[in-house]
Amino acid sequence: MGQDKARDTDLLADAVRRRVDRHALLQTYHAMLNNLCKGFTESTQDYAARDPMMMSRTYPDIEMTQTLNQLSIQHFMKGMPDPEISYEVMKLYPRTLEKVTDMFTWLEYCKLNTRRKISSMTLNTSNIIPTDGSEEEESDVRRMHS
Numbered sequence: 001m002g003q004d005k006a007r008d009t010d011l012l013a014d015a016v017r018r019r020v021d022r023h024a025l026l027q028t029y030h031a032m033l034n035n036l037c038k039g040f041t042e043s044t045q046d047y048a049a050r051d052p053m054m055m056s057r058t059y060p061d062i063e064m065t066q067t068l069n070q071l072s073i074q075h076f077m078k079g080m081p082d083p084e085i086s087y088e089v090m091k092l093y094p095r096t097l098e099k100v101t102d103m104f105t106w107l108e109y110c111k112l113n114t115r116r117k118i119s120s121m122t123l124n125t126s127n128i129i130p131t132d133g134s135e136e137e138e139s140d141v142r143r144m145h146s
Contacts (some may be wrong), residue, residue, distance in 0.1 A: 027056040037079035044080075044108065048101040049075045072097050080104065086109065 033054045038047040055072045062068045076097060077086045085107045096102040 033058045
């Protein structure tokens with residue numbers, strides 16, 4: 001009987017250790033998920049691929065449900081570096097992470113393309129816009145002719 005008690009005690013200790021380890025591991029995954037964000041050189045698609053993997057580790061008991069999908073979208077949005085684009089995407093009420101990823105990719109492209117056009121327009125009009133020194137010269141010329 002002594003061996004059975006020792007064996008039962010060992011089994012109980014192993015079960016408790018596994019449960020505590022699993023809980024600590026889940027807490028670690030929660031912390032990692034809360035700090036998950038898109039890397040500077042990482043594409044939106046690569047970042048989106050990391051999200052479901054972290055979600056399944058963090059919430060192993062929730063199968064692919066609408067709740068898990070919404071949590072996934074929220075964590076994805078939270079980790080994106082551009083809050084303006086995040087806001088624009090959320091206004092469109094995307095239902096899946098795939099839609100969110102597509103919308104982000106499109107809006108990032110649009111924003112980048114718009115910036116390029118504005119930069120190009122600024123370069124093209126810089127010859128027309130007076131520089132700091134020419135504004136003073138223009139005032140001097142006006143005073144001389146008045």
